[in-house]
Amino acid sequence: MSDKPLYVGFDLGTTNSAAAVFDGEQTTVIRNSQGETLTPSVIRIDGAGRVTVGSKARRFLERDPDNTHHEFKRLMGTGKAIEFPAAKLSKQPAELAALILASMRKDVEDQFGVAPERAVVSVPALFELPQSSATSEAAQLAGFERVELLQEPIASALAAGWSADEDSGAWLVYDLGGGTFDASLLETADGFLRVIGHDGDNFLGGRDFDWAVVDWAITQLAARQQVTISRGNPSHSGAVRALKQAAEEAKIELSRASSALLVANAPLIIDGRSIDVELELDRAMLETLTSGLLERSVEVCRRLLQQNRIAPGELSKIVFVGGPTTMPSLRDRVGALLGAPIAEGHDPMTLVAQGAAIYAATAGLDGRPTSARAGKVRGRRLWVQYPAVSSDLAPHVVGRVVEGEGPRPVELELQRGDGLWHSPSTAIDREGGFVIGVELIARKSNVFKLVARDNEGQTIPVDPATITIVQGVTISDPPLSRTIGVALANDAVRVYFERGTPLPAKRTFTHHTVEGVAKGAEGSVIKIPIVQGEYDRAHLCRLVGTLEIPSVEVRASLPAGTEIELTLELDRGGRLSAKALVGTIDQVFEEVAHLLVPAADPDVLEATITAMRRRLFQLRGDAFRQGLPQILTILDRVDQGLHEVERDLEAARGGNDDAGQRARRSLLELDADLEQVEQIKRWPELEERRIRTMTWASAALSQHGTPREQKLFEEVSTAIDRAASDKDPRELQRQLRLARQLGETAWYRDPSTWEFLFEDAVSQISQASDLPLAQSLTREGRQAMDRHDSTALRRVVERLWRLLPADVQTRRQSFDSGVR
């Protein structure tokens, strides 16, 4: 076995999956038993219960569709069972994903002689909690003892960034998958990778490109062979499937050749006629057929750039991911349309897996079993903490001497493997601790020898004897993909973790119950719904779990307004746990009732569509009357979206759950669009708030602001004017918040503010830990006020604050929210 670390990453894709390993310097893409780098995400289980995975299973998609399943990734976390009638088996999507992961894990073992125990699995940028936890569950079922999840765009950028020469600037990750399109904007600065924004189109994917070719083939056949094939006619479905297959093959061929033949496997049977299909398709024709779709994807990118106020010319690179982007013409067109350079030399099909493997190193997830990693050196155990991957060229190595066998070292020195650098010999402190800064060679794997000495300066053995730090691009903590909060009774959301919060994270807020709960009363329960989403209206977000405080379990009846201290905790993999403490009865509730993506019931979907159509109609009328062209553009987009949703609803009624889920998600997004329109309509109200805030803030800043703050305020004012003239309510609210914060800092410099804060502190002194001292401080403060000595007053206030209860730490009720 190699003594190099084995960092393993998996890209669990909708259509194809891939695996890669990273040894600290290089990534290797794993080949499966067929010698391919891609394993189709297809599972077949036959009558004897035998499981077939990957390309072998894919062959049965046509022949044995009942017992062969694909695209189950879209159903992750829905609780939807997938049937295999021949074997009389029913499987959860996570169980099928586990079979794919287990198969790839075996491929890693075949190549490296050891079955990895820890790994990183990539997930789509907008995966929600239930979907993420289903993915973690799949990895556990596949035999991994620990797994971390990483968002796909970050994985791509990490892999592309790892080999890049210069590493600062904005990156666009253009990820065109089979059924969806995702665009992510990332930024690298000082070796750190950060996600700035994300956008996408749920209805745009490589499959649409195939359909464009199918439609072309249908018109060609109609012209040449006078045959009418209809995609909507059920009796033609076999022929359409065959054409789709042929279109896919021709498209793939065209990524290498300049022309290809579109040939069906067998003659098509149309209304009793047998039709031979052999059509010639060249690159130029394919480009023409798909240009509309491509334009749509570029439009999404432009929107994303505009939202983040980045000009396309400022992009330092576009990274391509996904099967359809292997078409050179597509890459060139996207590059040309956006006017940004293309990152070359990456494999769009395995880039995500490679990034996941690199991230495994950052997360310290060496896949080798612990027994294989243990050092052979016998010596005093040291407990050492250091980054396995560091973007910092001078990180710290921190540790302490563990009680145990062997002589105790008093000094420690780190020597770099190339012999050109060593740390000063550092004394180990009384606690046995040490903190040593090291210097790394850029973009290399740096090995350091730990040289420990005893009192006499004699070298003594320690374990570990060496540590390895790789220098390169990192993301320090995996960021949360979607904001998580608690839905409140008034449809507001108490945000616990904002999007981008590094994981793990833990926060506590205090809530108050709206209704009372009588002990033992039947059916009475306090529900604390946990939601995920970017909207400030709870109903627009997704319910991901509910914590319940049932009347049958409470020790005593709770009146309305009872304080509940709620703690939400997310681990690195994005798994959520919730705990509610009811202080008055000293009882803790921990059960989160459900964590599943709600089922997309077609009837509910239809009712929602009808309601939205009505709203759309009304808003459109208003918009015409008020002459708001910008609203009309949004409404047109919603209208178009609703048509797509209706198509998906049709498919959902036909038993396609995947389409149902997609429809439900799209409806939420469209609903948010309508919400934005309503916000624009409420513009006058916002305008009034703008004037109020700006008047107050500019007064505070002109009197008490520093030149720097005043300059910043000018910038914010410009941004506010811009947001106002763009009629962008979200941006305006964001900038107003900043203006208010600037105003506040100046306000605290105002001497009279401290009088105000003094009175506030005095009003609470009954709770002070040292009442006599608090009372004498109060007297001191009054005297300072009489003398108009604001500096002294301020000191008094601060000393008073120290005496007040320390619930500041936990009571982080938002300042500007009207929340209970």
Added chain:
Amino acid sequence: MSERQQHGELARRRFADNPFYVLGLRPDSTRAEVEREGKKLLAMLEVKLSAGESHTSPLGTHTRSAEQIREAMAELRDPERRLVHELWARLAPPTEPSEPASDMSDTQPDGDSHPGFVLLGFRRKTAR
């Protein structure tokens, strides 16, 4: 909670939990220094070194948790949010700390720095 209480609450929080105080850094530290210091403190907490377990603010000494360190790092990564914390940290008054900072002897007073920074235990270098 009354508006008045909320103001007091907010002000106290902005001082005590200011990311710069949590990380023991000056408001002008670079992005790289923030990451380096944060990582070092997390590692120190991990191996349970007592020096990592508390931080000083104008309001006294507070216990320092891994969550707080991570949150502080995240706050300072976002340029807009960092700005606000910077302003608050610069607002720090020239107050006498209730107990003298234990590492006063290690500090290297900086010509341009406000005496308050030194009193607050700010250190540019992390000499230990």
